[in-house]
């Protein structure tokens with residue numbers, strides 16, 4: 755008996771960092787009359803809320819480091835949790851440099867590492883200022899990054915590492931990842947894992963939805979966000 759539908763955003767309901775498709779927003783609205791809905795994103799809650807054009811929904815952001823509830827009276831998000839984990843930038847920098855050296859990821863454009871306020875870290879292989887065309891051409895099938903994924907994970911044991919974006923690794927301080935965040939939400943709101951269905955696009959090795967996909971939560975694959983309405987109707991949810 756499914757009661758809670760949880761969604762990844764980028765690649766599942768929209769293109770990366772782009773406003774939600776009106777058609778997908780309409781499907782969410784229809785689903786909201788039958789189920790509790792929850793966003794589980796890699797970005798910050800406010801960014802997700804704006805991408806959804808302020809759709810009324812609770813939002814987990816930054817892999818569970820943020821949690822915000824929708825306040826219907828104010829038609830706004832209320833931040834309930836906002837974890838910030840300190841980052842030893844020098845130690846991170848040193849390990850990224852060693853990986854660059856080892857795999858020949860030099861030179862790079864701009865900065866070698868991108869630090870986020872939350873304590874999350876991005877290792878942009880081509881650098882923070884690389885041209886979009888270079889980034890898109892670098893690793894479209896993710897093979898290059900998957901080939902060294904295990905080595906990056908072992909270089910950063912205090913982080914959960916994901917193959918992110920076009921050409922980077924994203925890292926969230928442990929224990930934060932989408933599975934952990936979803937478990938905490940279920941405890942907070944009284945759902946059992948069997949009552950949850952998750953929609954995601956990034957379930958392959960190293961993907962940011964993989965921790966959910968590889969867990970006991972039921973998972974629906976959305977390989978193309980334009981097909982999201984079809985995935986919902988095939989699952990007979992409405």
Ligand SMILES: [Mg+2]
Pocket residue numbers: 762763764765766954955956
């Ligand atoms: Mg995604």
